[in-house]
Amino acid sequence: MKKLISRRNFLKMGALASAAMMLAACGGGAGGGKDSGANVDVTGTVSFPLAEQVTFTGMTSYPVGSESDPNNRTIFKRLEEATNVHIDWTAIQADQWSDKITLNMSNPSTLTDFVFTADFSDSDLLRYADQGVIVNLEDYIDNNMPNLKKVFEMYPEYRTMCTDSEGHIWALPWIEQLGSEKTAIQTVGNMSFINKKWLDFLGLEMPTTVDEFEQVLIAFRDNADAIKSEFGIEGDIIPMSCIVNNGDQDPSILINGFGEGYGDADKDRHIAVTDDLKVICAATQQGYREGLDWLHKLYSENLIDPECFTQEWSTYVSKGKAGRYGVCFSWDVANIDNLTDWEPLPALTADTRNITPQNGSFTSGFGRGKCVVTAKASNPALVCAWLDQMYAPLQSPQNNWGTYGDETGFNIFEMSTNDKGEPMLKHAPLGDASPVEVREAQCVGGPLAVLDDYYGVYVTCPDDAQYRLDWIKDVYTPDMNKKYVYPNVFMSNEDTEQVSNLQADLQTYMNTQKANWIMNGTTDAEWNEYLDKLEAYGLSDYLAIMQKYLDAYYAKQ
Numbered sequence: 001m002k003k004l005i006s007r008r009n010f011l012k013m014g015a016l017a018s019a020a021m022m023l024a025a026c027g028g029g030a031g032g033g034k035d036s037g038a039n040v041d042v043t044g045t046v047s048f049p050l051a052e053q054v055t056f057t058g059m060t061s062y063p064v065g066s067e068s069d070p071n072n073r074t075i076f077k078r079l080e081e082a083t084n085v086h087i088d089w090t091a092i093q094a095d096q097w098s099d100k101i102t103l104n105m106s107n108p109s110t111l112t113d114f115v116f117t118a119d120f121s122d123s124d125l126l127r128y129a130d131q132g133v134i135v136n137l138e139d140y141i142d143n144n145m146p147n148l149k150k151v152f153e154m155y156p157e158y159r160t161m162c163t164d165s166e167g168h169i170w171a172l173p174w175i176e177q178l179g180s181e182k183t184a185i186q187t188v189g190n191m192s193f194i195n196k197k198w199l200d201f202l203g204l205e206m207p208t209t210v211d212e213f214e215q216v217l218i219a220f221r222d223n224a225d226a227i228k229s230e231f232g233i234e235g236d237i238i239p240m241s242c243i244v245n246n247g248d249q250d251p252s253i254l255i256n257g258f259g260e261g262y263g264d265a266d267k268d269r270h271i272a273v274t275d276d277l278k279v280i281c282a283a284t285q286q287g288y289r290e291g292l293d294w295l296h297k298l299y300s301e302n303l304i305d306p307e308c309f310t311q312e313w314s315t316y317v318s319k320g321k322a323g324r325y326g327v328c329f330s331w332d333v334a335n336i337d338n339l340t341d342w343e344p345l346p347a348l349t350a351d352t353r354n355i356t357p358q359n360g361s362f363t364s365g366f367g368r369g370k371c372v373v374t375a376k377a378s379n380p381a382l383v384c385a386w387l388d389q390m391y392a393p394l395q396s397p398q399n400n401w402g403t404y405g406d407e408t409g410f411n412i413f414e415m416s417t418n419d420k421g422e423p424m425l426k427h428a429p430l431g432d433a434s435p436v437e438v439r440e441a442q443c444v445g446g447p448l449a450v451l452d453d454y455y456g457v458y459v460t461c462p463d464d465a466q467y468r469l470d471w472i473k474d475v476y477t478p479d480m481n482k483k484y485v486y487p488n489v490f491m492s493n494e495d496t497e498q499v500s501n502l503q504a505d506l507q508t509y510m511n512t513q514k515a516n517w518i519m520n521g522t523t524d525a526e527w528n529e530y531l532d533k534l535e536a537y538g539l540s541d542y543l544a545i546m547q548k549y550l551d552a553y554y555a556k557q
Contacts, residue, residue, distance in 0.1 A: 037085075038378035045146050046385035049084035056383055057112035057376075059090045059104060061097045063440040068093070074406040075398055075444050085386050088112075105133060113377040114387065116446040118171065120369035123500040125170040126493040134372045136168040140384035147391035151175065151449045158449075160556075162368055165492040171372050172387060172447035176365035176400060178465050180452065182480045183473045184364045185465060187357035190248040190267075192345040193333040195220075195326045201230055209349045210257065210294060217303040220326035233323045240298070240327040241305035243316055244518060245511045248331045251295065251304075253355070254348060258294070259287015261354030261481065269503065270510050271546060272356060273484040277554060279546040281539060283510045287351065289527055292514060294350070296521040309515050332464055335436050344471045347479040355479045359486035364452075366488055371447040390447050397425050397450050397459040402442030410438050418457055425459040435464045489549040502542040509533060 037054035062068055070076050070089045080086055090112055092100050101118070104110040105128060120128070128134045141148055152159040155175075162169045178185035199206065199216070202223055207213040217239040220227065224237035243249035247267065256263035262272045262282045270283040282288055298304050307315070320328055320336035333342045347355045360366065377383045390399055398404075402412025404425065410433060416426035430438060455461045461469075491499065513530055516522075522530075 035086075036378050037382045040379060040382050042144055042379065042381035042385060044143060046144065046382065048386075048389065049082060051084075053084045053086055054382070055086045055088055056114065056386065057090070058087045058114050058116050059092070059101070059112045059118075060116040060444070060446065061092050061094045063094050066440045070444065073442065073444060075403050075442065078403070078405075079389065079395075083386060083389060108376070111374055111376045113383050114371060114373045116371055116444075118369055118372050119367065120171060120372065121500070122368065122490060122496045125369050125372070126164065126496055128372070129164075129168070129170050130493065132375055134170055134374050135377070135380050136170055137172065137373060137384065138163070138167070138169045140373075140381055141169065144381045144385045145388035145391070147388045147393075148172065148447075148449070151391060151451070154451070154453070157363060158366065161363070161366060161488045161490060164490050171369045172390075173449070174365070174367035174370040174445075174447060175449040175451070177450060177452045178364060178461070179469050179472065180364060181362050182357060182477045183469065184357075184361050185469050185472060186361040186365050187472055187480070188253065188355065188476050189331060189358055190250050190253050190329045191331065191333070191471065192251070192253050192327060192329055193336075193342045194345045195341055196343045197231070197341040198227055198326055201227065206343070206346070207348065208346060210254075213254075213345075213348050214298060214301075214303070217298065217326065218301070221301075221303060231323060235319070235322050235324050238305045238319065238324050238326065239303045241316065241319065241325050242308050242329045243311055243313070244309050244515050246313075249313070249316060249329050251308075251329055253329070255288065255291025255295065255350075256354050256356055257348050257350035257352055258291040259285050259351055261352040261356070262287060263291070263354070263356045264288055264514075265356040266359045266486070268507060269359070269486075269546075270507070271359065271486055271543070273359075273482070273486050273550065275483045277484060277550060279486065279543050279550055281534070281543060282356075283514070284531060284534060284539070289517075289522070291350070292517045293521065295518045299518055300521070304518075309519065332435060332468060334430075334464065335434055338432075339467075344475045346475050352481075353479055354481045355476045356482055357480055357485050360488045362485055363488060368488065368490065370445075387447060391449050393451075393454055393458040394423060394425065396448035397454070399444050399446055399448045400450055401427075401462060402439050406442060409441055412438060412442055412462075413459075422457075424457065427460045427462050430463065435462075486546070486550065487553050489553055491545070491549055495545050495549075499542065499545055502538045505537040506534060506539060506542060509537060 035053060035055045037056065040054065060070055062070070067073055068091055070091055071087070076087065090104070090110065158173060158175060162173055164170065198220060202219050204216055204219060207216050220237060220239040227233065227237055242251040244251065245267065250267055252264040252267060262285055264270060264282045266272065266282065270281055272280055272282045274280060317336055319325065323337065325337065327345065328336050330336050333339065347353050371387060373380050373383050389395055398413065404411050404413040404415050411428055413425040414428055416424050418424040
């Protein structure tokens with residue numbers, strides 16, 4: 001063990017030295033400039049605005065079709081005025097981020113002082129840490145980041161989830177609390193919605209079983225001409241649309257009731273936790289197979305959109321906005337059509353009745369690798385002090401959702417006051433606007449913390465979040481019958497690498513077969529071959545690592 005540790009430390013020191021030489025050879029980026037803050041003494045909490053302006057370099061992403069220059073966004077304009085810190089941004093369009101960020105992180109000439117919307121995986125964080133490209137942040141958090149430190153003191157579980165097995169914090173988190181445990185807004189991502197207007201027109205009741213649901217879809221299909229005529233719809237009626245293997249647009253919530261009711265809520269890792277704290281693969285359960293057999297039956301009866309395996313988000317939305325769907329899936333149906341005509345579809349009973357919450361959701365919204373500070377920063381303490389402003393209670397909601405006082409477009413907020421007469425951000429009505437599109441025009445993302453304690457004090461709860469919380473609590477929570485979800489754990493470098501390697505093959509094969517079986521159905525021989533291949537790909541080893549960290553997590557509780 002000592003030899004292994006010594007070798008790892010030796011390699012790590014070599015990587016650090018190599019990174020340092022590479023950075024020095026390129027002049028240290030912003031660290032070489034006279035206004036980079038290199039000479040600003042930071043021994044504790046920094047008082048902003050700074051006496052003299054400094055400039056840092058940062059990297060961030062922006063949504064397709066939105067403002068490409070971060071410094072043109074009202075939030076960053078206001079932050080620069082309040083802090084006297086200018087950011088020289090490298091901005092990358094979101095759909096190109098994954099391709100470009102790796103290249104930029106490996107090239108000293110493109111590396112910036114910090115990466116604002118990194119969204120790095122655990123393996124990314126530990127790899128960049130071992131290479132010496134990013135710096136550990138725990139001391140800066142304790143000494144120079146009072147806002148984040150207070151969040152960690154209020155909710156110590158977040159600090160635990162940010163800390164690796166050697167006690168280091170490599171990234172600043174994104175935290176969004178909206179509800180908790182089984183009422184947290186993240187417990188169900190791919191909500192199923194049904195067109196209540198069509199149900200009423202055809203005199204149908206809300207389905208509660210898979211058989212009733214199938215009959216409703218058949219009614220939508222067989223009465224397509226009458227529906228089109230009644231509601232003036234152009235284009236073919238689509239009883240049910242979705243995007244298979246695509247996050248919140250995937251139809252997996254429908255199969256929760258088959259077998260023992262695990263479904264497939266974790267569409268990336270395909271795992272679930274039993275009531276006796278055992279990690280299982282949801283995609284190898286008999287109920288999973290039966291659920292996919294049933295979805296194939298629907299597909300073969302022309303009840304599911306034939307484009308469900310290939311369509312892009314823009315196509316999916318455009319058909320929804322045309323009023324062509326009877327059932328669809330999304331985080332919020334307002335992104336697809338409208339709120340007036342739709343209702344959440346409750347859990348469907350097959351063998352049982354259950355909704356499996358998403359893994360990690362009981363601690364609400366959490367992203368461990370949101371923002372990193374790199375070795376290129378000449379004054380990382382000052383960079384961290386500036387990034388800590390993102391965790392101020394009035395700032396985090398703006399970064400997350402949008403801002404106020406923007407004279408060029410729609411404002412998410414207006415500045416108001418709470419019951420004590422103190423400043424509070426009040427959500428403005430969205431009207432007919434899409435929540436996604438409106439927020440993308442203003443918000444900047446990055447590291448932040450919006451806590452349940454803030455609502456009614458620093459910010460109002462957004463209307464679309466509130467009605468979604470109500471949906472969770474009223475429609476789905478009563479049928480969440482399992483005790484546990486898999487928590488947010490930070491594995492060691494070795495285990496993270498092994499899980500990443502195993503998951504690459506497992507996830508690809510599982511998702512490929514899932515789409516294939518919905519389209520073409522399966523046989524016992526194909527199912528058994530599938531189980532054998534998963535084992536050959538290392539499923540047992542994968543589950544054993546997951547089990548080890550689940551056991552360790554609950555040993556601390």
